Structures are given as structure tokens and as C-alpha cells.
Amino acid sequence: MTAVAAQHARVLSGMRPTGRLHLGHYHGVLKNWVELQHEYQCFFFVADWHALTTHYDDPSMVPQSTWDMVIDWLAAGINPGEATLFIQSRVPEHAELHLLLSMITPLGWLERVPTYKDQQDKLKEKDLSTYGFLGYPLLQSADILVYRAGLVPVGEDQVVHVELTREVARRFNHIYGREPDFEEKAEQAIKKMGKKNAKLYKKYRRAYQEKGDDDALAAARALLESQQNIGIADRDRLFGFLEGGGMVILPEPQPLLTKASKMPGLDGQKMSKSYNNTIPLDASPKRVEKEMRTMPTDPARVRRNDPGNPDVCPVWQFHEVYSDKDVRDWVQKGCRSAAIGCVECKQPVIDAVLAELKPMQKRAKEYVDQPELVRNIINEGCERAREVAHETMDEVRHAMSLDY
Ligand code: TRP
Ligand code: SF4
Numbered sequence: 001m002t003a004v005a006a007q008h009a010r011v012l013s014g015m016r017p018t019g020r021l022h023l024g025h026y027h028g029v030l031k032n033w034v035e036l037q038h039e040y041q042c043f044f045f046v047a048d049w050h051a052l053t054t055h056y057d058d059p060s061m062v063p064q065s066t067w068d069m070v071i072d073w074l075a076a077g078i079n080p081g082e083a084t085l086f087i088q089s090r091v092p093e094h095a096e097l098h099l100l101l102s103m104i105t106p107l108g109w110l111e112r113v114p115t116y117k118d119q120q121d122k123l124k125e126k127d128l129s130t131y132g133f134l135g136y137p138l139l140q141s142a143d144i145l146v147y148r149a150g151l152v153p154v155g156e157d158q159v160v161h162v163e164l165t166r167e168v169a170r171r172f173n174h175i176y177g178r179e180p181d182f183e184e185k186a187e188q189a190i191k192k193m194g195k196k197n198a199k200l201y202k203k204y205r206r207a208y209q210e211k212g213d214d215d216a217l218a219a220a221r222a223l224l225e226s227q228q229n230i231g232i233a234d235r236d237r238l239f240g241f242l243e244g245g246g247m248v249i250l251p252e253p254q255p256l257l258t259k260a261s262k263m264p265g266l267d268g269q270k271m272s273k274s275y276n277n278t279i280p281l282d283a284s285p286k287r288v289e290k291e292m293r294t295m296p297t298d299p300a301r302v303r304r305n306d307p308g309n310p311d312v313c314p315v316w317q318f319h320e321v322y323s324d325k326d327v328r329d330w331v332q333k334g335c336r337s338a339a340i341g342c343v344e345c346k347q348p349v350i351d352a353v354l355a356e357l358k359p360m361q362k363r364a365k366e367y368v369d370q371p372e373l374v375r376n377i378i379n380e381g382c383e384r385a386r387e388v389a390h391e392t393m394d395e396v397r398h399a400m401s402l403d404y
Contacts, residue, residue: 009040009041009150009225010040010041010042010043010147010148010149010150010151011036011040011041011042011043011149011150011151011152011153011256012042012043012044012045012143012144012147012149012151012152012253013029013033013042013043013044013045013152013153013154014044014045014046014047014050014088014140014143015029015044015045015046015047015069016046016047016048016050016051017046017047017048017051017061017062017065017066017069018065018069018273019061019064019065019068019069020068020069020072020280020281020282021069021072021073021076021280021281022271022273022278022279022280022281023263023271023278023279023280023281023353023356024261024263024265024270024271024272024278025072025281026076026263026281026356026360027261027262027263027321028155028258028260028261028263029153029155029258029261030072030073030076030077030078031076032153032258033073033076033078033083033153034076034077034078034079036153036256037078037079037082037083038082040151041084042082042083042084043083043084043086043147043149043385043388044073044078044083044084044085044086045085045086045087045088045091045143045385046066046069046070046086046087046088047088047140047143048062048066048087048088048089049088049089049094049095049139050088050136050139050140051065052132053130053132053133053136053139054119054123054126054128054133056130056132057126066087067371067374070085070374070377070378071364071367071368071374072281072282072360072364073085074363074364074367074374074377075281075360075361075363075364075367076281076360077360077363080377080380080381084381084384084385085377085378085381086378086381086382086384086385087378087382088143090378090382090385090386091146091382091385091386091389093146093386093389093390093392093393094139094142094143094146094389095142096393097142097145097146097389097392097393097396098135098138098139098141098142100396100400101138101141101142101145101168101172102135102138104168104171104172104175105138105168105171109164109167109168110134110135110137110138110164111134113137113160113161113164114160115137115157115160115161116133116134116137119133120133137160137161137164138164138168140158140161140164140165141161141164141165141168141169144162144165144253145165145168145169145172145250145253145392146388146389146392146393147385147388147389147392148250148251148388148392149253150251150253150254151253151254151255151256152165152253152254152255152256153255153256153257153258154255154256154257154258155257155258155260156257156260158255159255159257162253162254162255163255165252165253166252166253168250169250169251169252169253170252172249172250173240173245173246173247173248173249173250174245174246176247176249176396176399176400177236177240177245177246177247177248177249177399178246178247179246179247182237182240182241182246182247183241185234185237186237186238186240186241188234189230189234189235189237189238189241190202190238192229192230192234193227193229193230194229197223197227200220200223201220201223201224201238201242203216204216204217204219204220204223204242205220205241205242208220208242208243209244217242217243220242221239221242224238224239224242232391232395233247233395233398236248236249236395239251247399249395249396249399250392250396262317262320262321263321264314264317264318264321265277265278265314266278266279266291266292266295266314267295267296267314268296268313268314268317279291279353279357281357281360281361281364282361282364283357285354285357288350288353288354288357289350289354292318292346292349292350292353293343293346293350295314295315295346296314297313297314297315297342297345298310298312298313298335299312300312301313301335301342304338304341305338306338307335307336307337307338308335308336308338308342309335309336310331310332310335310336313335315342315345315346315349316331316335318349318352318353319331319348319349322348322349322352322353322356323348323349323352327348331345
């Protein structure tokens with residue numbers, strides 16, 4: 001039986017500090033974060049320790065990359081009034097939980113993570129036969145579990161890390177969630193909810209345990225989440241008691257799969273720094289125009305009179321991201337019949353990219369001009385993050401008999 005995250009409402013995601021971001025990041029990740037922040041309690045952090053797992057030999061870029069990236073988050077519309085923004089290394093609880101989880105994590109689980117071998121092969125020029133690199137998915141597990149996040153927005157390649165996190169959480173709860181007097185304590189906790197709620201909880205629990213009624217399980221969880229009278233430890237007990245297990249100290253998160261960004265690069269391949277085909281969020285309008293005007297098109301369309309084929313043209317991929325149906329029809333017909341030229345065809349996407357970047361660049365400038373403001377946002381975020389992480393660690397230390 002699985003102990004699913006109680007705090008489905010809490011979302012956590014991180015990004016390595018890579019410096020200024022580009023439209024691929026915006027369409028692939030940031031737009032999604034902006035939407036999530038309205039719906040959930042969101043924690044977004046700069047994974048600076050993660051950067052060290054591959055760049056331990058030259059960490060000097062990390063600080064500037066961090067601030068640049070945070071500015072781009074803010075520019076993209078992440079609102080520090082809604083989401084908590086922070087830096088991983090400012091919350092040492094991540095490291096403490098990582099260490100404690102390392103005690104119960106079988107080596108094989110880490111060696112089996114596909115990104116381990118993949119990255120080692122990909123980054124051949126680096127020596128990645130380090131302890132830190134092997135353990136980096138577990139550090140990610142600690143990142144997630146220390147906030148007891150229910151949902152983790154990630155790309156396809158990171159889903160295995162969330163799966164690992166679930167296994168580690170399950171193992172942790174199994175080993176440390178079994179108190180000798182668990183049932184008794186759970187019964188006492190039920191009483192603390194008050195007569196009416198206690199009765200409801202018991203009814204739902206019975207419906208779930210006897211008839212497998214999932215709606216009852218969901219209702220019971222919602223009931224527990226709304227309880228103000230019981231402490232965290234009691235709540236963990238009642239979550240576990242509900243499903244017939246022990247305490248749920250570290251709830252299992254779910255991946256929230258971000259659909260792969262369709263954002264093409266200037267050459268039609270996926271937009272990525274390593275392909276040198278990006279449009280950075282801080283690109284000047286002049287640069288955007290110049291680069292898009294010189295973008296390759298259907299190579300078979302040499303002369304203006306040659307009909308073209310949008311299917312093999314990178315510009316068409318931009319239309320798929322930016323243009324409405326009318327414009328797309330205009331491109332399809334006009335290109336295939338040579339009624340429009342490529343210069344003409346590019347104009348609507350150039351306009352759309354410029355219109356998208358403009359408000360972001362305006363916001364970015366405000367933050368660039370006021371570095372203090374950015375620092376304050378991060379300081380406040382770190383403080384809020386630490387409060388939550390601290391609560392979890394109290395529970396964890398208690399469960400592991402370390403609170404003496
Ligand atoms: N490993 C992720 C990446 O490389 C970044 C990351 C670190 C992360 N910790 C996380 C993402 C926790 C989601 C949740 O992109
Ligand atoms: Fe590409 Fe547009 Fe030129 Fe056709 S008309 S080849 S879609 S740029």
C-alpha cells in the first residue's frame with residue numbers, strides 16, 4: 001500500500017544555475033511554473049549544489065549564474081508574492097536529509113538510475129566517478145522530501161528521479177514509521193479532532209479499508225489536511241493509519257510531467273545552449289530580427305518562385321508555436337504555391353517573439369537595476385523554505401532517534 005503525499009497542494013521544482021535563460025526554458029518550464037503558482041503552494045529553487053556534481057572543478061560561475069537565472073524567473077512572471085523562491089545551499093536541511101537518506105539507500109538503486117551512466121557517457125571530458133555525482137539523484141530526493149512536496153514538475157528525463165524519491169520515502173516510512181504504540185497514539189490523535197471529525201474519519205477509514213473506496217480515502221485525506229487541532233506528528237500518524245501502515249513521515253511525491261517543449265531553435269533542432277541556436281530572453285530586438293531573418297528555411301526553396309515545403313522548414317515550427325490558424329493556413333498555402341516569400345513568412349513570427357519578450361525584458365530591467373530587491377526576494381524565500389524544512393527535519397530526527 002502506498003503512502004501518497006498528504007500535501008498534494010505543495011509543488012516543488014528546481015533548476016540548475018545555468019545563467020541567462022532562453023525561449024526554450026520559457027516555453028518548456030517557466031510558463032508552466034507561472035501557471036502552477038496560481039494553483040498551488042509553489043517552491044522553486046536554484047539547485048546550486050546540483051551544479052557542483054558536474055562542475056566541481058569550476059564553481060566560480062555559480063553565483064552570477066544564480067542571480068541571472070533568478071532575474072529571468074522573475075522576468076518570466078514568477079511572482080514572489082505567490083511562489084517561494086530560494087537557493088538550495090542556503091537551506092542546509094537539504095544536506096542533512098540527504099545524509100540521513102544515504103544511510104538507507106541501497107547503492108544499487110543509485111547505480112541503476114539511467115541518468116547516471118548516460119551523463120557519464122555524455123560528459124566524457126569530465127571525471128564523474130565521484131561520490132557526489134552518484135548521489136545526486138538522492139540529493140534531489142532530499143530536495144523534494146524535505147518540503148513534503150506532493151507534486152514535482154519535471155521533464156521526461158527526470159521522472160526516474162521522482163520514482164527513486166518515492167522508493168526512498170517508502171523505505172524511510174517503513175523503517176522509521178513504526179512506533180511500538182502506533183495504534184494507541186493514532187486512536188488518541190483521532191480524539192483530538194473533535195467528535196464530529198473523529199466520526200467522519202473513522203467512517204471514511206472503514207469505507208476505504210473494507211471496501212477499497214478511493215473517494216473515501218481522498219475525503220479522509222482532505223479532512224486531515226484541514227485539521228488545525230492536531231500536530232504534524234499526529235497528522236502523519238493518521239495518514240498512515242488510514243491506509244493501514246505506520247506513520248507517513250515522508251509522503252511520496254508524484255511527478256507532474258511537463259510536456260516536452262515544442263520550442264525549436266533557430267536551426268530547427270531543439271533549442272539548446274549546446275546547439276548554439278537559442279534566443280535568449282534578454283536578446284535585443286535587433287538581435288532577434290537579425291537572427292530570425294537569417295534563419296535557414298526549406299533548403300530546396302532556392303528561388304522566390306520555387307514552391308516550398310513547411311514540413312522541412314524551421315520557420316514553420318515557429319509558426320506552430322506562435323501563429324493562429326489563419327496565419328498557419330496562409331503559410332501552408334502561400335509556401336507550397338510560392339505565393340509568399342520567406343521574408344514575408346518570417347515577419348509574423350518575428351513580431352510574435354518580440355511581443356513575447358518585450359514585457360519580460362521590461363520586468364528584467366527593473367530587477368537588474370535593483371539587485372537589492374532580488375536579494376531580498378531570495379532572502380525571504382530562503383527563510384520561508386527553511387521554516388518548512390525545519391519542521392520536516394524535526395520529525396525526521398525524532399523518527400531516527402536523533403532528537404536527544
Ligand atoms: N535535477 C534537476 C535537473 O537537473 C534539478 C533539480 C534538482 C530538481 N532538485 C530538484 C528538479 C528537485 C525537481 C525537484 O534539471
Ligand atoms: Fe519556410 Fe515560410 Fe519559406 Fe515556406 S515560406 S520555406 S515555411 S520560411
